Amino acid sequence: DAGVIQSPRHEVTEMGQEVTLRCKPISGHNSLFWYRQTMMRGLELLIYFNNNVPIDDSGMPEDRFSAKMPNASFSTLKIQPSEPRDSAVYFCASTATDSGNTIYFGEGSWLTVV
């Protein structure tokens, strides 16, 4: 079975550039989560969607970050403009609310902003 699929796996970009991270959740899962992981702060929830609707975006650091989920099989996390402090690993995860709510993670998008 295909797991959560994220792209790109690695991205290096210059400060000020727009970054778009993409995620395809596991088919049939109706909740999707975006996490950020850094050495200093560990895993932080940025935003999560339920049935394509953003439920809690209180973890989004600031207005430079935005996330969309136009349909059940695709989500994006956008950073515009990017800053060096945004360098981190961004994970997408998904779950089905009738499966015990076990969350499955993608392999992550490793972002470096120089």
Add this chain to the structure above:
Amino acid sequence: GQQLNQSPQSMFIQEGEDVSMNCTSSSIFNTWLWYKQEPGEGPVLLIALYKAGELTSNGRLTAQFGITRKDSFLNISASIPSDVGIYFCAGRYYSGSARQLTFGSGTQLTVLP
């Protein structure tokens, strides 16, 4: 908000030894999950626990959901080199739409041959 304390932060053990790590919470959870993360990869689910007192095994791994619903432990028996990685506990409390995980800070496990 809910706080999760995971310990130890790191462990260096000899191959073949047993390992134990735990997480405690300031409030109750309905679900405890244990994940393993290897370098360059995302967290992979190891064990999920849904009931207080539940004891679940997955090969050499055993995890328990504490009776108080505020703690959980993970044991690894007869460790092998491929057990190396960071182990995260995560808890969830269902409260309306608050279906989110709270993660521990991780236990970095090193297995020496």
